[in-house]
Amino acid sequence: MTDRRGLSSTQQQAIEQTETWGAHNYLPLPVVIESGQGAWLTDIDGNRYLDFLSAYSAVNFGHCHPVLTQAAADQLQKVTITSRAVFSATYGPFIQALAELCGKEMVLPMNTGVEAVESAIKLARKWGYETKGVEERHANIIVMANNFHGRTTTVISFSNDETARRNFGPFTPGFRTVPYGDIHAIADEIDANTVAVLVEPIQGEAGVIVPPKRFLPALRELCTERNVLFIADEIQSGLGRTGTTFACDHSGVVPDLYVLGKALGGGIMPVSAVVGNRDILGLLHPGQHGSTFGGNPLAAAVGLAAIELLRTGELQRRSAELGEHLHTRLRGLIGHGVDAVRGKGLWAGVDIDPYLGSARSICYRLLARGVIAKDTHTKTIRLAPPLVIERDELDQAIDALVDALAEARAEKA
Template sequence: MTVAPSRSPRSSAELIRAEEPVLAHNYHPLPVVVARAEGAWVEDVEGRRYLDMLAGYSALNFGHRHPALIEAAHRQLDRLTLTSRAFHNDRLARFAESLARLTGLDMVLPMNTGAEAVESGIKVARKWAYDVKGVAPDRATVVVAADNFHGRTTTIVSFSTDETARAGFGPFTPGFRVVPYNDLAALEAAVDETTAAVLIEPIQGEAGVVIPDDGYLRGVRELTRRAGCLFVADEIQSGLGRTGRTLAVEHEGVVPDVLLLGKALGGGIVPVSAVVARREVLQVLNPGQHGSTFGGNPLAAAVGSAVVELLETGEFQRRAEEAGVVLREGLTALVGKGVRGFRARGLWAGVDIDPAVGTGREISESLMREGILVKDTHGSTIRLAPPLTITDEELRTALGALETVLRKGA
């Protein structure tokens, strides 16, 4: 990083202890307190540097403080930040037009967080089922996949199969059918005349970067078209360059009816999400039926437009594909040496650690001590999702640190 570090008057340990009595304990973060960041690197309050191999669960696809995104935010901060949707603003149309063009769809519903995009997508799918498909009132169903992760709101955890996410939060919202992921026969058996939509992640991120078989997404597209229901693709983690394509569905040449975006859409600066869909679908919403005070605010629209501009060049998609080769080669060399297996597409990997070496949490903590930041999921798996700006040399540094940690054991 080129900017001179600014030291906190309190140490990492002091700041972590200070959080304990005042913050809800809904996270179990690694014991590192980040104070500054740039590109693929972060710095803690003591000035120690770490290579960020998580990138905010894909929210930082373009790295920390990408100059074009920071400039767009600064320009907009000097002009206008919020109007609410009670009025128009001069940034929103450009954002919506460019995002629709990038995705090959027609209309955009801007929101803030990924969970809001999912909730909005569910509402839109149900409204479409009643107004267009003709499903009887309050009978619409949505088919989802087991081991999904779409957020943590009450409705969304209603169709989660993760008991940690569900336990203690019932009663749950009805109207969902859960089928195994990557199983077209089970999906077809669950779809009927009440089905409004099939909602899936093209790659399941939280589950450990689970990639379906070739042909699965095409099968979902064909099945939903035949059944007269919507294909809703949650690309909040997988989209916007992460897998070597703008969208993960592009690996199979598939265009869903509804696309859910978030995380990287805000460039790591502000929360920005969107439901992007065919005109026939989003036109079912009328004034007063859905909204958000901050959704589509001028600052978010300015940053989101700058994100789309970066993606329109194709540079980041190419970089994810090229660097993904380095990542896969490095992980392949570690299989049988503490890695039981892995799944990877572009710059995204789920790495299964041999339990004899350590848990995912233990390996993450050991890597932190080596100056590499990753995060565990589901016990023995760690996720790698570095910024798309990472260099081959930096990737090899991270892979070398993983090899060292595995050799030593947690």
């Protein structure tokens, strides 16, 4: 249960209502948000917080971006959902713009990120059976240890997070797990029935883990050589978060399939997609895959507006430039309550010295200083502010972290 000490009666009531009537599949920070603008969130008592979570990168463009909210408002006055039983006016422009952004030929829109991952798995298997010639029901896909691709039954089947897996079996077969970043382990696991390698270019949930510099280029070469699909899960790392449009861009590699989500919906709608070439996505035929809400007119209108914001490259440049400042300041904290800092662009994993307490305890101290951030795996705080954040706001949040660490050290003295 959430610690409600020090909260107003209004916030306590809202939290109690949530915890009474809602399934406890999350452990939220003790704050009840009512509104947001840019990099800021405001709770129901009027207190303001810098958002350094960005809804796990769903809010790359900031809260209530005027271009995105206007696109949504305009479409709300027209039509919001038709299903794919008919064509819609916004669908074509959206998928063309997304294909062009990715340098690919076809798009399969879905809703949530894990739906897109599931879709990519189906596509890879279908490609393996119909193009590569793998014997039916024998396809395997290689995945990375400590991956996070969602929490559906199939996806947790290849997770090694016991919290996500315990008491949810039996699990889906057909996956082989290797250490993240180990190209030799991948090569050893590939056989005649391997259809794909599924990888996060930077592992998010694991703690913003950046692979060795040569890993992704070597993986691209290996997949091409062995006739295996390279699937990049860019749900968190893509669309400007790391200072480039896609995290794969840092290594100069292009996967066979991009899996996208989160920021694709502009922080307004759940929008996800698998993007690839016709030789893979063209294998789908009517009735083999679908979604009632996938690519609906409202989602397509917002998604198109989000893509247009990325076309100029301004947000990517902001992420790269401000990210350099963020990481410079964070590295200065190593040895002063911080054990390690990882990441790229406006995305960082900060390992807290266990002597000072858990990462969550530091997140509570940040919350008290007007900064919302989230812990993962006990020791790591993930920092991911909206890409529209200003430099002085960035410094304000880092100063809050400095103060929080100093307070924790003082209590231990």
